[in-house]
Amino acid sequence: MSTFEELKQRAWEANLELPKAGLVTKTFGNASAMDPDRKVFAIKPSGVPFESLRPEDMVVVDLQAKVVEGRLRPSSDTRTHAVLYAAWPDIQGIVHTHSLYAVAWAQAMKPIPVLGTTHADYIARDIPCTLPMEDDRIAGDYEEETGKQILNTFRALSHTEVTMVLVACHGPFTWGSSPGKAVEHSIALEQIAQTAFLTLQINSDTPRLKETLLRKHFERKHGSAAYYGQGETGHGRNTR
Numbered sequence: 001m002s003t004f005e006e007l008k009q010r011a012w013e014a015n016l017e018l019p020k021a022g023l024v025t026k027t028f029g030n031a032s033a034m035d036p037d038r039k040v041f042a043i044k045p046s047g048v049p050f051e052s053l054r055p056e057d058m059v060v061v062d063l064q065a066k067v068v069e070g071r072l073r074p075s076s077d078t079r080t081h082a083v084l085y086a087a088w089p090d091i092q093g094i095v096h097t098h099s100l101y102a103v104a105w106a107q108a109m110k111p112i113p114v115l116g117t118t119h120a121d122y123i124a125r126d127i128p129c130t131l132p133m134e135d136d137r138i139a140g141d142y143e144e145e146t147g148k149q150i151l152n153t154f155r156a157l158s159h160t161e162v163t164m165v166l167v168a169c170h171g172p173f174t175w176g177s178s179p180g181k182a183v184e185h186s187i188a189l190e191q192i193a194q195t196a197f198l199t200l201q202i203n204s205d206t207p208r209l210k211e212t213l214l215r216k217h218f219e220r221k222h223g224s225a226a227y228y229g230q231g232e233t234g235h236g237r238n239t240r
Helices: 005-020 078-087 100-108 135-139 142-153 179-202 211-222
Strands: 030-035 040-043 059-062 067-069 093-096 164-167 171-176
Touching: 005 030, 005 040, 005 093, 005 179, 030 078, 030 179, 040 078, 059 078, 078 093, 078 142, 078 171, 093 179, 100 164, 100 171, 100 179, 135 142, 142 164, 164 179, 171 179
Parallel strands: none
Antiparallel strands: 030 040, 030 093, 040 059, 059 067, 093 171, 164 171
16 A cells, blocks of 8 residues: 555645646646655656546655656656755645646746736736746756756745746746645636736736735735735635
8 A cells, every 4th residue: 555645645636626727738737746754746647638647646756756656657847846846845736737828928938917906916026937948958857957947037036925937938837835725826827817918908008006006915815914814824825
């Protein structure tokens, strides 16, 4: 019997949420769940349709992306997940999708500006986009370099305050304190990406959300005196 059943179950449940939320098509995308005590994570197997996934199909790997348990090949994005988990030991879930509007912003290589309170409910700044990857990095360990590309983008950012990123020419990655939170952030990112696109189609001169309104919406959910919702306060909680 596997000693990673609970970890695999959490990863499986997160992966099943992606097609339900309309964030993936075919086999594009993946979710993972981290066990910080054992320093391993479970991730979707590569190329397996979401509708046929079972908990036992999840592949457990270590922070060097080496398979610890599993009969299937892990996601091709495994090394990206490993880089982020190794750098940010406080996160326990990562999601990568090819959701339509977030990918469009990534392909345009543009950060998503803060235009309204829906965005501010989650992130108090633009959603960042990485720089395009250099040719020598593409020719190297591409997936590991993708993780490093994200880390480089966050050298001056807090990954606990900004829980999502667009990888230029590729697509979105999100993370959180649990796999479920990472999924929630992916859903929010796609909503923000779509809303921002439509807003700029209606009015290309739409100004950024003014700072007082931005801070109000962010702080009432994530600040030290947050009052939205019924449970704990803190970033990534009590969001609608």
